[in-house]
Amino acid sequence: CVAPEFDGLDLLVTDDHRESVRHYCEVAKSKSDRERTGEGAQKSKTGVPTGTFAINPFNGDRVPIWVADYVLGGYGTGVVMAVPAHDQRDFEFAQQFDLPIRTVVTGGESSQQAHEGPGQICNWSMAMGLDLDGKSVDEAREILLEFIEREGKGKRCINYKLRDWLFSRQRYWGEPFPIIFVDGVAQGVPNEDLPVTLPEVETFAPSGTGESPLAVLDQWVNTTCPKSGVPAKRETNTMPQWAGSCWYYLRFIDPKNLTKVINPELEQYWMPVDLYVGGVEHAVLHLLYARFWHKVLYDCGVVSTKEPFQRLVNQGMILGEVEYTGYRLADGTFVSARRVDADELITLDTREDVEAVNVLNEDVEKEKESFVLKSDKNVLVHARAHKMSKSRGNVVNPDTIIEDYGADALRCYLMFMGPLEQVKPWNTNGTQGTARFLSRVWRLVMEGTGGGLAPAVVNSTSATAEQLKVLHTTIKRVTEDTEGLRFNTALAAMMEFVNSATKWENRPREILLPFLIMLSPYAPHLAEELWHQLGESGSISMAIWPTLDESLLVDTTRLIVIQVNGKIRDKIHVNVDEVQEVVLNTAKESDNIKKFIEGKTIKKEIYVPGKLVNLVVT
Numbered sequence: 184c185v186a187p188e189f190d191g192l193d194l195l196v197t198d199d200h201r202e203s204v205r206h207y208c209e210v211a212k213s214k215s216d217r218e219r220t221g222e223g224a225q226k227s228k229t230g231v232p233t234g235t236f237a238i239n240p241f242n243g244d245r246v247p248i249w250v251a252d253y254v255l256g257g258y259g260t261g262v263v264m265a266v267p268a269h270d271q272r273d274f275e276f277a278q279q280f281d282l283p284i285r286t287v288v289t290g291g292e293s294s295q296q297a298h299e300g301p302g303q304i305c306n307w308s309m310a311m312g313l314d315l316d317g318k319s320v321d322e323a324r325e326i327l328l329e330f331i332e333r334e335g336k337g338k339r340c341i342n343y344k345l346r347d348w349l350f351s352r353q354r355y356w357g358e359p360f361p362i363i364f365v366d367g368v369a370q371g372v373p374n375e376d377l378p379v380t381l382p383e384v385e386t387f388a389p390s391g392t393g394e395s396p397l398a399v400l401d402q403w404v405n406t407t408c409p410k411s412g413v414p415a416k417r418e419t420n421t422m423p424q425w426a427g428s429c430w431y432y433l434r435f436i437d438p439k440n441l442t443k444v445i446n447p448e449l450e451q452y453w454m455p456v457d458l459y460v461g462g463v464e465h466a467v468l469h470l471l472y473a474r475f476w477h478k479v480l481y482d483c484g485v486v487s488t489k490e491p492f493q494r495l496v497n498q499g500m501i502l503g504e505v506e507y508t509g510y511r512l513a514d515g516t517f518v519s520a521r522r523v524d525a526d527e528l529i530t531l532d533t534r535e536d537v538e539a540v541n542v543l544n545e546d547v548e549k550e551k552e553s554f555v556l557k558s559d560k561n562v563l564v565h566a567r568a569h570k571m572s573k574s575r576g577n578v579v580n581p582d583t584i585i586e587d588y589g590a591d592a593l594r595c596y597l598m599f600m601g602p603l604e605q606v607k608p609w610n611t612n613g614t615q616g617t618a619r620f621l622s623r624v625w626r627l628v629m630e631g632t633g634g635g636l637a638p639a640v641v642n643s644t645s646a647t648a649e650q651l652k653v654l655h656t657t658i659k660r661v662t663e664d665t666e667g668l669r670f671n672t673a674l675a676a677m678m679e680f681v682n683s684a685t686k687w688e689n690r691p692r693e694i695l696l697p698f699l700i701m702l703s704p705y706a707p708h709l710a711e712e713l714w715h716q717l718g719e720s721g722s723i724s725m726a727i728w729p730t731l732d733e734s735l736l737v738d739t740t741r742l743i744v745i746q747v748n749g750k751i752r753d754k755i756h757v758n759v760d761e762v763q764e765v766v767l768n769t770a771k772e773s774d775n776i777k778k779f780i781e782g783k784t785i786k787k788e789i790y791v792p793g794k795l796v797n798l799v800v801t
Contacts, residue, residue, distance in 0.1 A: 503577030
């Protein structure tokens with residue numbers, strides 16, 4: 184696949200495809216890189232064939248050359264060898280245009296989605312005389328690279344994706360550059376005159392000349408050179424506040440130091456930062472710049488670590504609710520989205536004009552990984568959640584959600600939506616679910632009439648072995664998941680705890696209090712209130728996190744299924760190490776079993792250790 188802006192594209196296009204390629208490239212130029220590479224399985228890939236073929240240098244196959252806007256001219260050479268079985272974007276493109284999908288790495292099911300994980304090479308078939316089938320991807324890559332270089336067919340290289348850093352701003356807010364100009368020549372401000380601070384002003388309005396608002400402050404701009412005393416002018420552009428935010432983590436450690444960036448002893452004690460959490464946009468903005476800044480400080484001897492952050496987590500963006508788009512012909516007939524070029528709004532096969540229309544949620548249903556019309560399941564619709572924006576009208580106001588369901592329900596839903604790193608669409612109904620969960624927690628403790636505690640339910644009796652096992656299973660899961668930032672599964676574990684605890688006739692305080700401590704980071708307001716309702720003093724936020732006792736997780740009993748003539752009639756619990764004779768006798772003494780065997784002859788007793796008893800009777 185070739186990028187629309189590829190310099191040599193004209194040489195690859197045949198005359199009968201030239202007009203369609205020209206039109207496609209014009210449309211692509213109007214899109215941003217983000218629009219062209221937008222994520223989501225519901226976003227259809229677009230492209231047009233050039234009519235020419237490339238020859239695979241390894242096996243001699245003819246490979247059709249397409250122009251596709253998901254290939255960017257600034258990435259590598261602007262030309263990529265698509266591998267649809269092992270790259271999801273290439274897979275979607277091949278599916279869209281019914282192109283061959285050849286598996287070359289084992290693992291996964293390439294007919295459903297691209298397998299991008301590890302595996303062994305397959306279908307290499309001794310191309311170029313190299314036996315790569317069965318080798319790991321890393322091993323095969325090294326053999327292939329050595330062969331290519333040895334034969335003079337190419338050389339290995341590393342591509343770095345970097346952007347120019349536009350560092351100056353024409354505005355008031357920002358750090359002033361410590362630069363003055365003497366006869367047009369830039370000079371640094373002497374150290375004793377640092378820092379250069381922003382002047383007090385009455386207006387922040389633009390200068391009207393395209394320069395910073397500072398440019399009109401003659402008294403501030405016009406100064407003298409500290410060395411020669413001749414007239415000089417200050418730089419009026421300001422920094423984009425990166426000069427401060429790129430190393431604020433260091434200043435937090437030693438904020439009042441007026442002589443150094445940071446005390447070396449404090450820096451060596453606290454650095455590097457344990458965890459950096461930021462949106463995906465930080466990966467090419469703040470994170471990149473902060474690392475650059477830190478490495479400069481390392482070279483200057485100010486810091487002792489080469490890297491500022493030990494661990495990076497990019498939290499996913501919360502999108503608006505999913506919107507469904509259908510495509511309709513002039514006669515009102517809906518056509519499947521598979522047949523439509525969503526950018527040009529024409530059918531791919533007949534080139535007919537279509538109209539994109541919004542489809543209501545109640546008119547669609549899920550079909551495997553796609554969405555179709557309920558009225559015609561052959562008609563695929565596009566389902567896509569967009570970034571929240573006022574222009575789309577899909578912004579969710581948290582104040583409204585808090586007013587309806589409470590802050591704790593909103594917090595829990597945001598964490599329960601899915602993995603932290605995942606981009607997720609908002610669904611208001613999901614907040615109702617977490618609100619119901621928190622209501623169940625309240626009732627778990629506040630069972631009494633009038634909202635008061637029920638002494639017969641919540642009490643100081645000792646916990647049973649089963650209750651302790653449920654609690655410590657929850658402690659293990661919530662602790663591990665919280666430390667691993669898997670907040671959604673931590674909440675799922677607490678929901679399972681509530682399901683079990685609600686069935687208990689007695690709910691010991693020694694069980695409920697540790698549970699509330701685990702809940703408090705997720706639903707702090709509710710946990711704090713219930714903490715005090717149970718008679719505890721101080722804030723729950725200062726309570727010690729529950730300690731796991733692994734010995735309480737070990738099963739001491741097993742559930743045995745009891746069958747009579749192959750039909751399940753009862754289930755019993757027996758000790759893990761119970762002998763067969765005792766298990767069989769216990770099964771036959773069960774009230775539910777007696778009525779099926781009384782007056783009958785037991786011809787055979789079958790015991791599957793730890794699992795099942797089957798009594799064959801006549």
